[in-house]
Amino acid sequence: MKSRWLLNVTGYTLAGALASASVGAALGFLGAALLPEQPVAPGRLVALGVGLLALARTLGLAAIPFPQPARQTRDVWVKGSNPTIAAIRWGLDIGLIYTTRFTFPGTWFLTAVAVVAREPAFGAAVFVAYWIGRAVSVWLGPLLMRDARETPQLLMAVHHQYSGFRRTHAVALIMGASVLTVSLVAGSGL
Numbered sequence: 001m002k003s004r005w006l007l008n009v010t011g012y013t014l015a016g017a018l019a020s021a022s023v024g025a026a027l028g029f030l031g032a033a034l035l036p037e038q039p040v041a042p043g044r045l046v047a048l049g050v051g052l053l054a055l056a057r058t059l060g061l062a063a064i065p066f067p068q069p070a071r072q073t074r075d076v077w078v079k080g081s082n083p084t085i086a087a088i089r090w091g092l093d094i095g096l097i098y099t100t101r102f103t104f105p106g107t108w109f110l111t112a113v114a115v116v117a118r119e120p121a122f123g124a125a126v127f128v129a130y131w132i133g134r135a136v137s138v139w140l141g142p143l144l145m146r147d148a149r150e151t152p153q154l155l156m157a158v159h160h161q162y163s164g165f166r167r168t169h170a171v172a173l174i175m176g177a178s179v180l181t182v183s184l185v186a187g188s189g190l
Helices: 002-034 041-058 083-095 106-117 120-144 148-160 162-186
Strands: none
Touching (some): 002 083, 041 106, 106 120
């Protein structure tokens, strides 16, 4: 049973990392193709603006409507399917970032940073790091439960901790915006 879980979660994580790396690299390529090499400061200012708008939305200071798809990953994939294949499909879908609904708007800040950086490898690294942050909850979930029957209670506890997750997201946006601000002031690369 544990080896099956490990196989499924590993498949989910690797598939999501592959999808996220592909998205981040594509955004870096897009930036390199569409944005002029010089000057980069206006692009960084736009990325910083997106980050600050996402922060304002996260903190409830502004009801800025960030675009997002109105869909979740299909739970029908689990029914009648090999669990490992279903886990890989979920990882690929969620790892594509833009195919499912966002919990927080910081995704758009990462998008802007990856495009403005104009570097596919950097974009891939940013999105894989984001994916790892999302996937770690799947790895840690079993450590928080005595058995699988506690899943509903765990999900309720996560729901009740939403404000803590929102604050963590806000701190991450502040840190990202700070790094971008320092790069603007110093005139260095991302």
